[in-house]
Amino acid sequence: MGDSYVSGEGAPYAGSNKWDDDFCHRSNNSGGMKAINKLIRTHRELGLRVINTTCSGAKIGNRICNRHIKGNSSRKPQLDQIEDWCIENSRETIDILLMGVGGNSIGFSDFATAAIVPPGGPVVSSIFRNNIGC
Numbered sequence: 001m002g003d004s005y006v007s008g009e010g011a012p013y014a015g016s017n018k019w020d021d022d023f024c025h026r027s028n029n030s031g032g033m034k035a036i037n038k039l040i041r042t043h044r045e046l047g048l049r050v051i052n053t054t055c056s057g058a059k060i061g062n063r064i065c066n067r068h069i070k071g072n073s074s075r076k077p078q079l080d081q082i083e084d085w086c087i088e089n090s091r092e093t094i095d096i097l098l099m100g101v102g103g104n105s106i107g108f109s110d111f112a113t114a115a116i117v118p119p120g121g122p123v124v125s126s127i128f129r130n131n132i133g134c
Helices: 031-042 060-064 078-088 108-114 122-132
Strands: none
Touching: none
């Protein structure tokens, strides 16, 4: 589970079909999925089953709250997607949960904007108030 930092936003496929999931810009070219797929190939005895709920634009709230990803989407929060997968696959527990927290959750775009806004400007003040807790 995670945002664009782990969904594969920067690693689309070549050609017209760039994503495994067009809405979330999810790609098996992402670093996490490459590692998981290598683990599956090299340790077939483990019988791994995987659900990838990563989505570009997601924030921590999309994982733990009933908020929608990317505005008007009717997608369920990522934890709900995992719970549904467990029910569909007769799993009571999961063995491993990988979660990436990236720039959306820490306000990366606000920090990037702050780099070009004069110190003490309204953007800088809101960044520290909203993201760092000052």
